Amino acid sequence: MGGGSRLAKRHWRVAGLVASMLLIAAVDLLVPDTFLIPFLAIPVVASALLGDARLTAWIGAVAVALFVVVGLSHGFLVDGGRWLHLAMLLATWAMSIIVAHLIGGWRKRLEDREDEYRLMAENASDIVARVTVDGTLEWISPSVATVLGWEPGPLIGTQPWDLVHPDDRDAVMRSLAEAALSSDEPPRVLARFATADGTYAWLSAASRQSPAGRFIVSFRRVDDEVHAQQALADSEKRYRLLAENAMDMVFSLDTRAIIQWVSPSATVMLGYETQELEGKFGSVLIAPEDLPTLLDASTEARAGRPSACRIRMVRKSGDLRWVEATPRGLYDDMGTLVGGVIGVRDVEMEMEAREALQHELAFDALTGLANRSLAIGRISDILATRGERGWALLCVGVHGMTLINHAYTHVAGDEVLRTVAERLVAAAGATDRVARIAGDEFVVLLSDIVTPTDAASAADRILAAVRGPVDIDDAVVDITGYAGIAVATGTDAEHLLRDATAAMRQAGAKGTDRWDFLDGNVGAETRQALAVEAALREALGAGRIVPWFMPVVSLADGTVQGYEALARWILEDGSVRLPVDFLDVAERTGLVLAIDRIVLGLSLEAVTAMPVGTHVGVNVSAATLSSGTLVEWLRGELDRTGADATRVHLEVTETALFDVTDRVKETMASVAAIGISWWVDDFGTGFSSISHLRDLPVTGLKLDQTFTAGLTLVDNQISQLSQGLVGLAQGLGLSTVAEGVETLEQAQVLAAQGWQMGQGWLFGKAAPLAALRAATVDSAGAAG
Numbered sequence: 049m050g051g052g053s054r055l056a057k058r059h060w061r062v063a064g065l066v067a068s069m070l071l072i073a074a075v076d077l078l079v080p081d082t083f084l085i086p087f088l089a090i091p092v093v094a095s096a097l098l099g100d101a102r103l104t105a106w107i108g109a110v111a112v113a114l115f116v117v118v119g120l121s122h123g124f125l126v127d128g129g130r131w132l133h134l135a136m137l138l139a140t141w142a143m144s145i146i147v148a149h150l151i152g153g154w155r156k157r158l159e160d161r162e163d164e165y166r167l168m169a170e171n172a173s174d175i176v177a178r179v180t181v182d183g184t185l186e187w188i189s190p191s192v193a194t195v196l197g198w199e200p201g202p203l204i205g206t207q208p209w210d211l212v213h214p215d216d217r218d219a220v221m222r223s224l225a226e227a228a229l230s231s232d233e234p235p236r237v238l239a240r241f242a243t244a245d246g247t248y249a250w251l252s253a254a255s256r257q258s259p260a261g262r263f264i265v266s267f268r269r270v271d272d273e274v275h276a277q278q279a280l281a282d283s284e285k286r287y288r289l290l291a292e293n294a295m296d297m298v299f300s301l302d303t304r305a306i307i308q309w310v311s312p313s314a315t316v317m318l319g320y321e322t323q324e325l326e327g328k329f330g331s332v333l334i335a336p337e338d339l340p341t342l343l344d345a346s347t348e349a350r351a352g353r354p355s356a357c358r359i360r361m362v363r364k365s366g367d368l369r370w371v372e373a374t375p376r377g378l379y380d381d382m383g384t385l386v387g388g389v390i391g392v393r394d395v396e397m398e399m400e401a402r403e404a405l406q407h408e409l410a411f412d413a414l415t416g417l418a419n420r421s422l423a424i425g426r427i428s429d430i431l432a433t434r435g436e437r438g439w440a441l442l443c444v445g446v447h448g449m450t451l452i453n454h455a456y457t458h459v460a461g462d463e464v465l466r467t468v469a470e471r472l473v474a475a476a477g478a479t480d481r482v483a484r485i486a487g488d489e490f491v492v493l494l495s496d497i498v499t500p501t502d503a504a505s506a507a508d509r510i511l512a513a514v515r516g517p518v519d520i521d522d523a524v525v526d527i528t529g530y531a532g533i534a535v536a537t538g539t540d541a542e543h544l545l546r547d548a549t550a551a552m553r554q555a556g557a558k559g560t561d562r563w564d565f566l567d568g569n570v571g572a573e574t575r576q577a578l579a580v581e582a583a584l585r586e587a588l589g590a591g592r593i594v595p596w597f598m599p600v601v602s603l604a605d606g607t608v609q610g611y612e613a614l615a616r617w618i619l620e621d622g623s624v625r626l627p628v629d630f631l632d633v634a635e636r637t638g639l640v641l642a643i644d645r646i647v648l649g650l651s652l653e654a655v656t657a658m659p660v661g662t663h664v665g666v667n668v669s670a671a672t673l674s675s676g677t678l679v680e681w682l683r684g685e686l687d688r689t690g691a692d693a694t695r696v697h698l699e700v701t702e703t704a705l706f707d708v709t710d711r712v713k714e715t716m717a718s719v720a721a722i723g724i725s726w727w728v729d730d731f732g733t734g735f736s737s738i739s740h741l742r743d744l745p746v747t748g749l750k751l752d753q754t755f756t757a758g759l760t761l762v763d764n765q766i767s768q769l770s771q772g773l774v775g776l777a778q779g780l781g782l783s784t785v786a787e788g789v790e791t792l793e794q795a796q797v798l799a800a801q802g803w804q805m806g807q808g809w810l811f812g813k814a815a816p817l818a819a820l821r822a823a824t825v826d827s828a829g830a831a832g
Contacts, residue, residue, distance in 0.1 A: 174189075174191065174195075174266055174267060174268045175188065175189055175191050175192045175195055175196075175251075175266065175267035175268075176188070176189040176191075176264065176265070176266050176267075177189070177192075177208060177264075177265045177266075177267070178258075178262050178263070178264055178265075179208065179255075179262060179263040179264075179265055180262055180263075181261055181262070181263075183207050183208075183209060184205060184206070184207065185203055185204055185205065185206055185207070185208045186204070186262065187204065188200050188203055188204070188208075195249070195251075195267070195269050196211075196241060196242075196243045196244060196249060197243050197244030197245060198211075198243075198244050208265075209221070211241045211242045212239050212240070212241055212242075213239065213240035213241070213242070213248055215240075216238075216239035216240050217239075219237050219238075219239060220237055220239050220253060222237075223236075223237040223253065223254070223255055236252050236253065236254045237252070237253050237254075238250060238251075238252055238253075238270070238274065239251060239253060241267070249269055249271055250269065250270050250271045250273075250274040250275075251267045251268060251269055251270065252267070252268045252269075252270045253265060253266070253267050253268075254266050296313060296317075296391065296392060296393045296394065297310070297311050297313045297314050297317050297318070297371075297391075297392040297394075298310070298311045298313075298389065298390070298391050298392065299311065299314070299325070299330070299389075299390055299392070300378065300387060300388065300389045300390075301330050301387055301388050301389075301390070302386070302387045303385060303386065303387055304329075305329055305330045305331065306327060306328065306329055306330070307325050307326055307327065307328055307329075307330050308326065308387065309322075309326065310322050310325045310326060317361075317363075317369065317371075317392070317394055318333065318361060318362075318363045318364060318369070319363050319364035319365055320364050324364075330390075332362070333361050333362055334359060334360075334361060334362065335359065335360040335361070335362060335368055337360075338359035338360050339359075341357050341358075341359055342357060342359050342373060342375065344357070345357040345373065345374075345375050346375040346388065349375045349376050349377055349388070350377045350385065354374060354375065354376050355374070356372045356373065356374045356393075357372070357373055357374075358370065358371075358372055358373075358395065358399070359371060359373055361392070369394070369396050370394075370395050370396045370398075370399035370400075371392045371393060371394055371395055371396075372392070372393040372395045373390050373391070373392050373393075374390065374391045374392075374393075375388055375389070375390045376388060376389050376390075376391075412483075412484040414462055414465060414466060414484075415465060415466055415469035415484050416469070416479075417469055417473075417479070417482055417483050417484045417490070418480070418482075418483040418484075419483065419484065419485070420483065420485040420486070422483065423483030423485060423491055423545075424541045424542060424545065425541075426480060426483075426493075427441065427493060427541035427544065427545070428541040430493070431536060431538075431540075431541060431544075436536040436537060436538055437536070438495060438496055438497055438498065438536075439493065439494065439495060439497060439535075439536040440493075440494040440497040440502075440503040440506070440533060440534065440535045440536060441491055441492075441493055441494070441533075441534045441536070441544050441545060441547075441548040442491065442492040442493075442494055442503070442506065442507055442510060442531050442532070442533055442548065442563075443485075443489060443490070443491050443531060443532045443533075443534075443545070443548035443549045443551065443552040444468075444472065444489070444490045444491070444492060444510065444511070444514065444529050444530070444531045444552070445488055445489050445490075445529060445530050445531070445552050445556055446464065446465070446468055446488040446489075446490075446514070446527065446529055447527070447528045447529060447530060447556070447560040447561070448528075448560075449461060449464070449465075449487070449488040452464055452520075452525060456520050456521065456523065456525070460520040460521065463518065463520060464518050464520070464525065464527060465484075465487075465488065467518045467527070468490065468514055468527065468529070469482070469484065469490065471513045471514050471516070472490055472492055472510065472513065472514065474513060475492075475509060475510045475513035475514075476492050476493075476510070481493045481494075481495075485545070485549075489549070489552070491545065491548065492510055494506045497535060497536075498636075499636065500533070500535060500565065501577045501578060501581075501633075501636065502636075503533045503535055504533065504563060504575070504577075504578055505578065507531045507533055507563040508563070508578070510531065511528075511529050511530070511531055511561060511562075511563065514527060514528070514529040515527065515528050515529070515561060528560045528561040529560070529561065530552060530555045530556045530559070530560055530561065530562055530563065531551075531552055531555060531562075531563040531564075532547075532548045532549060532550065532551025532552030532553065532554065532555055532563065532564060532565075532566065533548065533551055533563055533564070533565050534547035534548035534551060534565075534566060535565075547566045548566075550566050551563075551564050551565055551566040552564075554566065577633055577636075580629070580630055580633045581633050581637050581639070584617070584630050584633060584634060584637075584639055585639065587617055587618075587619075588639065588642050588643070588646070592617060592618045592619070592620075593615060593616070593617055593618075593643055593646050593647070594615075594616055594618060594646075594647075594650060594816070595613040595614065595615060595616070595647045595650050595651050595654070595666075595817075596613070596614050596615075596616045596814040596815055596816055597611035597612065597613055597614070597651075597654065597664070597814060597815065597816075597817060598611060598612045598614060598807055598812065598813065598814040598815075599611055599807065599811050599812045600612060600663075600665070600785055600805050600806070600807045600811075601805060601806060601807070601811045602804065602805055603786070603795055603798055603799040603803055603804065603805060603806045604799060604804075606811075608659070608662060609662060609663070609805050610658075610662045610663035610664060610665065610695075610697075611654075611658065611662065611663075611664050611665070612664075612665040612666075612667075612699070612807060612814075613647055613648075613650075613651040613654070613664055613665065613666045613667075614627070614667075614814045615627050615643055615647045615667075616814070617629070617630055635669065635671065638671065640669045640671050640672070641669070641671050641672055641675065644667075644668050644669055644671075644672040645672075645681065647666060647667075648666045648668070648682075648685070649685050649689075651664050651666045651696075652664075652685050652686065652688075652689040652691040652696065653689045653691070654817045655691050655692070655695050655696060656689060656690060656691050656692075657817065658695075662695070663695045663696065663697055664695065664696060664697070665696075665697040665698075665699050665727060666696070666697070666698060666699065667699045667700070667701075667729060668698050668699070668700060668704075669704065670700075670703075670704035670705075673700060673704060673712055673715060673716075674709065674711060674712055674715075676711060676715070678715055678719065679715060679718040679719055679722070682719060682722060682724065683722065686722070692723075693722050693723030693724045694723045694724075694725075696723075696724045696725075697724070697725050697726070697727045697747075697748065698719065698724055698725070698726055698727070699726075699727045699728070699729040699750065700726065700727075700728065700729060701728075701729045701730045702728060702729075702730060702731065702732075702740070703730075705728070705740050705744070708740070708743075708744070713743075713744065716744055716745055717745055720745035725747040725748065726744065726745055726746050726747060726748075727746065727747065727748040727749060727750060727783075727785075728740065728741070728746055728748075728749040728750065729750050730750065730752040730787075731749040731750055731751055731752060731773065732751060732752050732754075732755055732769070732773055738776075741776075741780055741782070746782065747782060747783060748777075748782050748783035748784065748785065749773075749777055749782055749783075749784060749785075750784075750785040750786070750787050751770065751773060751774075751784070751785070751786040751787060751798075751803065752787060752788075753787040753788025753808070754788075755769065755770045755773075755786075756770075756786050756787060756788040756789055756790075756794055756798070756808070757788060757790075759793075759794050759797045759798070760791070760793055760794060760797065767797070767801075770786075770798075770801060770803075771801050774801050774802045774803050775802070778802060783804060783805075784802075784803050784804045784805065785803070785804070785805040785806065785807060786798045786803045786805070786806045786807075787806075787807055787808065788807075788808045789806040789807065789808035789809075789810045789811065790808050790809050790810050791810060792810065794808075794810070795810060
């Protein structure tokens with residue numbers, strides 16, 4: 049087919065060339081003056097039309113010969129006027145041969161390329177066809193026989209669209225129209241084409257319009273791809289149908305974690321309609337505390353290790369629901385992450401059952417309290433995270449439970465235990481601080497325990513809460529308990545419980561309604577402190593806490609300058625207890641506030657009966673100083689007693705001033721504004737005396753008696769310190785008193801150093817105000 053076409057083309061070219069030569073000869077005869085131009089054109093036209101160097105050489109030779117013959121016949125060539133023309137003709141002839149050679153080579157390559165393309169089209173597995181504008185098939189590659197079973201020949205001149213399935217013809221025709229209107233890559237269209245055996249095959253067709261106006265259409269059989277896509281679509285449809293009708297929930301998200309689709313089961317599980325969730329961030333469905341768990345699982349899924357995790361999802365009502373979520377990544381054909389899918393399974397009932405089982409394993413079924421193992425865990429956690437200081441464990445037993453069970457049955461005994469548990473929780477103030485560790489044994493974890501006495505006080509309170517009647521059927525049983533105390537000294541909860549249990553056994557062996565420490569000495573000391581506390585409270589109520597007064601004298605002349613009020617506890621038998629016996633208990637229990645006010649109030653009454661010019665000094669504790677109510681109370685007492693504020697000194701120890709807050713500074717300044725002066729007691733034993741003397745409204749200081757006692761020793765270091773302290777006081781313009789003066793030698797040394805006043809047994813012991821009055825009267829009588 050290709051060789052015949054080339055031969056026909058060459059024949060037409062030769063015919064055209066002969067016609068051109070005849071026309072040129074005719075023109076030359078009619079117009080002799082222009083005869084050279086046709087002869088020049090002959091080789092050029094030959095080279096252009098033929099593209100054959102050898103044939104062009106022969107034609108050019110004929111042209112030259114004709115030119116010579118014509119020139120000789122007309123006689124103009126003989127005269128030499130046309131020799132130049134002959135040379136031009138020869139040159140043109142030579143150049144035409146060269147051009148014809150080049151054109152011939154180019155045409156040869158084009159024809160070879162055309163043959164190659166035609167050979168490729170005829171032997172390709174795809175079908176290639178050329179179609180006219182009106183849709184007639186001009187040519188089709190032989191592969192149509194392999195692909196569809198049709199021979200190419202019978203199809204030439206037909207309408208190929210007759211082979212297209214009726215449902216697909218519109219799509220194919222639109223593809224041709226788009227190809228005619230667009231120069232871009234031809235769109236491909238899927239269509240079914242009839243085969244020779246009467247079935248249909250899926251072909252992918254793409255058409256492009258050639259410059260000649262025809263359409264070049266390529267067809268590729270894609271049955272496998274179409275069937276695979278259809279199977280995928282069917283599979284997706286089935287999976288979507290399953291997801292939409294499953295009891296569990298599925299939702300997909302994009303890379304920004306925005307929900308793209310959610311199964312309808314979300315309505316049942318979470319209460320949302322699907323359209324309410326689409327377009328929202330997936331995090332709105334996850335409990336904030338569980339979001340890190342889901343993110344960790346998503347990270348594992350992206351790494352190719354998908355796994356399920358238990359999280360809580362937020363229902364529309366705001367309630368939380370336990371689910372098991374399994375995240376997976378979604379990837380495109382290039383392997384790029386385009387989103388994720390999370391499958392959700394409702395495990396609320398499973399979690400409730402598990403929690404119920406865990407509760408059953410960790411909690412006592414009768415009382416609802418933690419059992420022994422859970423109690424140990426809780427105590428261990430508290431001691432490990434909050435430190436062991438300030439904690440104690442109380443182990444409580446119920447007295448007579450065996451007798452109650454035998455006399456009233458175990459059902460009645462259970463009722464007693466439930467009642468005891470309720471009373472313990474009420475006394476402890478928190479359910480998680482109480483546990484039942486055995487049949488009739490409970491533990492209570494105590495906080496804010498500074499000393500063993502604090503633990504003992506808590507034990508008294510809890511045993512009092514346990515104590516009381518319990519209604520059992522038609523009878524009433526009085527319940528009492530006993531307790532063991534173990535103060536935490538480490539983080540070992542097992543040892544703490546062991547010690548508390550042993551102490552409880554020890555207390556139970558001694559009787560009912562009592563507590564004990566495992567260490568007998570600690571128990572004895574604690575009981576003694578509690579006894580002191582109880583008696584002190586009674587004494588305060590009975591008015592048996594009173595001030596006694598110790599004289600303060602001038603070291604220069606021995607005259608009485610004033611008195612220091614000292615608290616004394618007068619017992620019922622008339623004996624007297626000093627502050628050293630009860631002050632620690634008073635400070636620990638807060639009773640020191642009441643003692644301060646009783647002593648201070650009575651001292652204000654006493655100063656009005658003292659000789660004119662004398663003063664009274666009263667100690668106040670750190671608790672009173674920081675109470676915030678001292679100033680108003682003093683104003684009221686001054687009004688009540690009529691005492692002169694300038695005759696009153698309030699004394700505070702350096703240790704009481706260790707932590708000077710803004711409130712303390714304001715209180716001291718307000719008291720000084722009333723007219724009452726401030727003195728620092730036990731001076732020289734604190735840590736920040738100089739700053740206190742500088743910043744606080746202090747008018748005097750009292751040297752601690754330990755310095756006075758060491759003045760006469762061989763080692764004079766104490767004497768040097770005493771000398772330095774009085775020098776400091778003198779430099780600041782402060783009044784001074786030396787305490788603990790018992791000998792005349794001490795008094796002389798202190799006076800020589802510059803101390804102004806002194807107090808101690810050398811000048812008189814503390815005594816009631818009446819005794820001081822009597823001594824004053826006696827002294828006056830003797831002088832008279």
